[in-house]
Amino acid sequence: MQPKPAPAQPDRTRTSTRLRGITSGYDLDAWPLTLPIEPDETLSSWWARIAYRFGVSPAALFREIGFRMGSYTPWRVEQRLARSSTPLSVRTGIENTTRARAHTAQARISDLLSSVTTRYHVPAFPSKPAFGSRFCPLCLADTGTWSGLWRSPLVTMCSHHQVMLVDTCPHCGERPFSSPAWAMRGRENTRCTENLPRDTSTRKWRTSCDADLSQAQTTTGNQDLVAATELLLEDENWSGQDWSLAGLPATRAEARDGLILLTLDALDIQDRTAKTVAQEATALEHAYEVLMSPDLTSAGALVDHYHLLDVGGPFAAIGPTQALRDHPFHPVLHAIRLHSLRDHLPPGTQLPFRIGSDWPRTPNKLRHRHTPTPTFYENWRLPPAPFSVIPQLYWEEGLPGIDPFTNERSRFAVSIAIASVGRNITTASAAEQLGAPKVQAARVTHDWARLSDHCGWPQLRQTIVTIATQLALNPGSIDYQQRREELATPADLDARFPESDWTDAQRLWLWAEYTGSSARFAPEAWGNLRFPSIVPERPPDRELRLPSNSGHPS
Numbered sequence: 001m002q003p004k005p006a007p008a009q010p011d012r013t014r015t016s017t018r019l020r021g022i023t024s025g026y027d028l029d030a031w032p033l034t035l036p037i038e039p040d041e042t043l044s045s046w047w048a049r050i051a052y053r054f055g056v057s058p059a060a061l062f063r064e065i066g067f068r069m070g071s072y073t074p075w076r077v078e079q080r081l082a083r084s085s086t087p088l089s090v091r092t093g094i095e096n097t098t099r100a101r102a103h104t105a106q107a108r109i110s111d112l113l114s115s116v117t118t119r120y121h122v123p124a125f126p127s128k129p130a131f132g133s134r135f136c137p138l139c140l141a142d143t144g145t146w147s148g149l150w151r152s153p154l155v156t157m158c159s160h161h162q163v164m165l166v167d168t169c170p171h172c173g174e175r176p177f178s179s180p181a182w183a184m185r186g187r188e189n190t191r192c193t194e195n196l197p198r199d200t201s202t203r204k205w206r207t208s209c210d211a212d213l214s215q216a217q218t219t220t221g222n223q224d225l226v227a228a229t230e231l232l233l234e235d236e237n238w239s240g241q242d243w244s245l246a247g248l249p250a251t252r253a254e255a256r257d258g259l260i261l262l263t264l265d266a267l268d269i270q271d272r273t274a275k276t277v278a279q280e281a282t283a284l285e286h287a288y289e290v291l292m293s294p295d296l297t298s299a300g301a302l303v304d305h306y307h308l309l310d311v312g313g314p315f316a317a318i319g320p321t322q323a324l325r326d327h328p329f330h331p332v333l334h335a336i337r338l339h340s341l342r343d344h345l346p347p348g349t350q351l352p353f354r355i356g357s358d359w360p361r362t363p364n365k366l367r368h369r370h371t372p373t374p375t376f377y378e379n380w381r382l383p384p385a386p387f388s389v390i391p392q393l394y395w396e397e398g399l400p401g402i403d404p405f406t407n408e409r410s411r412f413a414v415s416i417a418i419a420s421v422g423r424n425i426t427t428a429s430a431a432e433q434l435g436a437p438k439v440q441a442a443r444v445t446h447d448w449a450r451l452s453d454h455c456g457w458p459q460l461r462q463t464i465v466t467i468a469t470q471l472a473l474n475p476g477s478i479d480y481q482q483r484r485e486e487l488a489t490p491a492d493l494d495a496r497f498p499e500s501d502w503t504d505a506q507r508l509w510l511w512a513e514y515t516g517s518s519a520r521f522a523p524e525a526w527g528n529l530r531f532p533s534i535v536p537e538r539p540p541d542r543e544l545r546l547p548s549n550s551g552h553p554s
Helices: 043-054 058-064 074-082 086-091 096-105 108-120 135-144 223-231 252-266 277-291 296-305 320-328 330-342 408-420 425-432 438-455 457-473 478-484 490-496 502-516 526-527
Strands: 242-245 248-251
Touching: 043 074, 043 096, 058 320, 074 096, 086 096, 086 135, 223 252, 223 277, 242 252, 248 252, 248 330, 252 277, 252 330, 277 296, 296 330, 330 438, 408 425, 408 457, 425 438, 438 457, 478 502, 490 502, 490 526, 502 526
Parallel strands: none
Antiparallel strands: 242 248
C-alpha cells in the first residue's frame, strides 16, 4: 500500500518576540537603567548586575540590545563591552570611555606581570584570564561586585579585609566565571556562576550551583603576605620611594620587579599548570622573606633553603656565557646568587664577578644590553681598571691592611688579580696584557692561596676588588701599557738611546725599571736577553734619563 502524503503545513511567518512582562516589574524597553561601574569591577560583573535588575540572563540582555555573541567566555564578553558602541552607551547610560577605562584598570596587575616578564625575558603567565576568578566572600557580602584584581596572578588575598581569597566554590568545587555558564541564567552576583558536575544529575541540562559565595569561610593572611600584597598593588605614584632589598638600596619599582621575578621562580613558572591560591601565597611569602633579609648572606641562605635562583636558570644565571647574554637579570637577585656562591666558585671566577664588593655583578661585556642599572649605585657600570694603570709587578709597599711583600711572584700575582676584576679573562691572557709570557701565569692561583694564608682569602679578595675600583676611578699618571709598547723589543730600546753603549744586562734592567716589570717575566720578543740567562745590571747613574716610575694609587 502506497503511503499517503502528509498534508501541507500552513505557512506561518515567524516573528521575533520581545521580552515583556518580566516578574521583577521592569520592562526592557525602559532604558536606560544606569548602574555605575564600581572601582576595579569587571565588566562581566557589571553586566550581570544589570541583567539581574531586569530579571533576565546576561545572554538575553545581549540579544535585547542586538549584540550577536559567538562566545560568552567572560574575557571575550568584557572585550566586547569595552569596545565603542553608541547603542550600548545609550541603553546603559555609561560612556564608551568609562567602560574602556574600567576594562584597562582591572587588568593593571596582569599588565604589570606581562611588562616584567617581557623586560627580563622570562616565562609569563597566560595573558587571558581563562581560569576564572577567585573571590573575597566579605567583599561580595559588602558590595556584590567582582574585582578584576581577583583574577590577577599573584594576588592571593584581599587587601581591604586582609583575608585570603577563596579559590573555588565550596559547594561545586568549580572556580566562578571559568565557563560561559555565568551568562545563561540571571542570578545575584553573590551566587556561584557555575553548573554542578554532570554526575550529580541525570538531566540533559546541567543544574546551576547557585551557592551563596558570600558565606564561604575565610582565613586571615599573615603579615609577610599582607606586606607583599601591598607592595604588589602599590600605586605608581609611590614607585620612586626608597626601599632596601637584602641590604642593598633600591626604589619601590625595583623592589616590585624583584618580588615578581622571585615569585615566578618559586612557582616554577615553566610548568604551565594552573596554580592554586595556597601555592601562589607560599611563593609570594618566600620571595618577600628573601628580599627583606638584612644582608646578602642571610638572603643567600634563604635562597638555598627554598631552592630558588638556579645558577643556570633564567632568573640569576652565572653561566655559561650565552645564558648571561640571553637574559637581562635583576641586579639584586643576581647579587644574592653570586654572594651565596662565594665559597664554591674558584678565585679566578670570583674576581670577574666582583664577589667581595658591596654589590657583586656580572662583567660589563657579559651583560644583556637591557639589564637595568640600579638607581642608587653609581659604580654599577664602572669598567675594569685599564691595563695602562697596572704595572706587571704591584708596588712593593703592598695592599692596604695586608703586610708588605717584596717577592716578585707575589707582586705579579696581585697585578694579575687586579686585572681580572670585572673582566671575563683568563690569567694567561691577563699576564700577556701585562707584558709577561702566558706560561708565567701557571702558578698564579697557587700564589693567591699562599698570600691568603696570612690574612684569609675573603680579606685579600675584598682588598683586591677595592684597589681595582680605585684604579678605575682614579688612574695614575703613568701609562704602563704605552711604556710596554715603546720597549716591546731590544731594538726599540736601542732606537730610543742610539748613543748608549749598554750591555745586555743593563738593557734588561732598563726595560724592567721603565715598564714596572720583572726581568724574570720579560716578553718572548726579548729573545736571548731574557733572565736568567742574563742577570740584570743597573747602568751608571750618569747615563740614566728615565722618568719616575711611581704610580701607586693614593
